[in-house]
Amino acid sequence: xxxxxxxxxxxxxxxxxxxxxxxxxxxxxxxxxxxxxxxxxxxxxxxxxxxxxxxxxxxxxxxxxxxxxxxxxxxx
Numbered sequence: 001x002x003x004x005x006x007x008x009x010x011x012x013x014x015x016x017x018x019x020x021x022x023x024x025x026x027x028x029x030x031x032x033x034x035x036x037x038x039x040x041x042x043x044x045x046x047x048x049x050x051x052x053x054x055x056x057x058x059x060x061x062x063x064x065x066x067x068x069x070x071x072x073x074x075x076x
Contacts, residue, residue: 001025004066005044006051007073009036016070017043028064030057035075 003020007013009031017027021043029041032050047064049056051073061069 001068002028002064002066004028004030004061004064004069006030006057006069006071007036008044008070009033009038009040009046010072011040013070013072014040014042016072017041020044020070028060028066030060031073 003025005013005017005020005027008017008027008029017029020027027044029044029046030049031046033048038046047060049060051057
């Protein structure tokens with residue numbers, strides 16, 4: 001299963017991607033890298049984009065063919 005993980009270049013999102021990959025699924029990372037770190041993206045492809053950009057989110061979702069979404073994108 002492909003799982004679209006928003007905000008996955010941060011600590012919590014990257015740990016979720018690790019768990020998704022270990023469970024045998026493919027995480028697709030969507031992050032704007034404003035507070036996340038590219039080096040934390042180790043378990044699936046990275047799509048750079050912002051959750052506030054509806055067009056970018058729609059395009060990335062369509063391109064990923066994801067069956068589920070996990071959302072960790074936020075600013076503290």
